[in-house]
Amino acid sequence: MGESNKIPEQAFLKGHDFTNNLKMLLGCKNLQELSSLTGVPTSTFSTWNMKNRTSFELMIRVHLAFNIPMKDISLGYQIPNGDNERLKVEENSTSYRLGNELSTLAHNKTPAILESYELKNGQLVDRHVTLFDPELLLDFNDDKLMVVKDRNQLFIIDTSCNQAVSGLYLINIDGFLSLNQIQRIPGNNIAIAFNNSTLNVSENDIAVIGKVATEVKRVLN
Template identity: 25%
Template sequence: MKNFVNIQNTQFRIPLNSLPAYDGGDTVILRLLSMFGVRNRLELGDVLGISSGTFATWKTRNTTPFELLIRIHLATGVPMEYLCFGHEGEAVDLMKYGVSKKNEYIDGKVIGIEDRLATYRLPSLKIFSIENGHLKPKTEFFADKSFMQLAGLVGVDADLTVLESGNLLFINSNEITVSNGRYLFAINEIYQIGVLRMLPDGHVYLFHDGDKYQVDPNTTKIHGKVVSVLEMV
């Protein structure tokens, strides 16, 4: 009952109880032509497995081909919001999740599509939490381009995500040389996140509540630097 009342009193970005003005017909067809970079509807139909008669029906009825848009989203990672509504000037990377069908020669071995598909998966974020000083896996979810932009992760190398006080901290585990910032580190294998800084004396210090503490490199291991934070409000 509580959830029902909360939902009833919440305004969502897109109303749940009414049909949004999805693009359809010629608008969607032209968007797909541009997105796939094909010359005409014949080529587009060949790519998508759709007949010219189907395109004509979409145009006549101003139809939104929801199943196709979902299929394109799942196959390529292009955001559903873009496919349904479009955004002028937005560039999409169709080949982001594609796997080449051509054989490659690596270290004298032939690597075919079967080998690449065996290890292929959509990009995902593995989320951990620090519980009683231990780093424990919480969940894993796939993240599309829109989310990565929202989190400020486009162009940022982050391969570890830690949930702390309701916020998501994105960490680059390759940055293990301390300069200045927030870091994931462990003292005698007890994990924590804190502000570390190297001072002119050449030593690394932990700054906490206005005090500083010299870090012992013999007992402390740096596991990465926080490169972006997604705050929950």
Template identity: 25%
Template sequence: MSDYYKLKNNKFRFPLDQTLQSDGGKALIERLIHLFKVKNRIELADLIGVSAGTLSTWTTRETVPHELLIRIHLATGVSMEYLCFGTGLSYGEDLFQVNESIPQTKVKTEPDEAYKMPLLNTFDIENGKLRQIERFRIDDGFFFINRISPRSDDFLLKIDGKYCFVNASETIVTKGTYLFSVNGSHQVGDLRQMPDGKIYFFDGDDKYPINTNATKIHGKVVSVIEAV
């Protein structure tokens, strides 16, 4: 039997002689945001070399930009199946295992709504400077259990084997643990505003007045998670 007849009679997972209806528009854009771990459509548009208006057009028309998908595949090794349908393997591997000329594909389904989970940056402090060490998505259960609300500018800070969730909107000192910097050098400590109207740094039983001209408050630690 010739190769032509073998191929003609093979039952491919994706028909060889039919047009495929791959994902486009909003679904594709959200998949790319998830894939590249960018914050929003503006960052995605800049990354892939199109305008934000182009992304809006893709959404309105449910467009599938095949040239872009091919470009991403060639640049990153991400499989075309994943880019087109959200299934298969996300990153470049040898996808096909040939068995008697019939392509067999290992299938891994994209987690539902994965790219809609809040994206959290994680930092540590190195020589007084914030250093980004991780970036990952967290499901709603994390926020519920720790009694915190996800905001786009909040982040995790890793200190002494613990992850501190920093609410970046709480920059007015009342009482608690805060991330602050003195002349640009970052640290975490116990700050309190006392009845005299001044802010003090507490170190055990000792307290020291804060120079508000040299000190900047970057947020309050609202939850602490033990690293595992």
């Protein structure tokens, strides 16, 4: 087989591009609707987003169920007018409020936009986006940040910190997510605080989603 007959490599959609494209193709407004339609937990979609992953198994299931071309599912829906640029699917930004935007612009600030979730029953529920004063995030990479609301408090999570050392972390234990204080201890073990007690476990027993970078008392929306 000649060089010209080689199967070309493809830039398959991953992470946010993948889930946003699925929402657009399937007419879903958020991850909850996408989860209900596909049977994939919202926490799994969130993990794909954070880890920049894709699911070829889900691509095939969607193709077989809805007869959507695999090219549109795996590479992104192409704009019909012939423009070859991948269609950028915008989030359903219900968190944008005109008054807040005008207020921010009046102070010559462009708000930082972070994906936002609420922690309910051990799962992340999509809250769309949250606007922040950009000065609050100067020391961080915005692409690695997410917002988690838990018990009426907002936490900015740095998903680049997925090794437990010491601090408050968003962790996954047997498919359920929670925010816990963690301290690494000898023997590749970690101590996890639960209410007024501490549990020592192997670091292999949990998955660290990210570390709390800061707790937010006041946000733009």
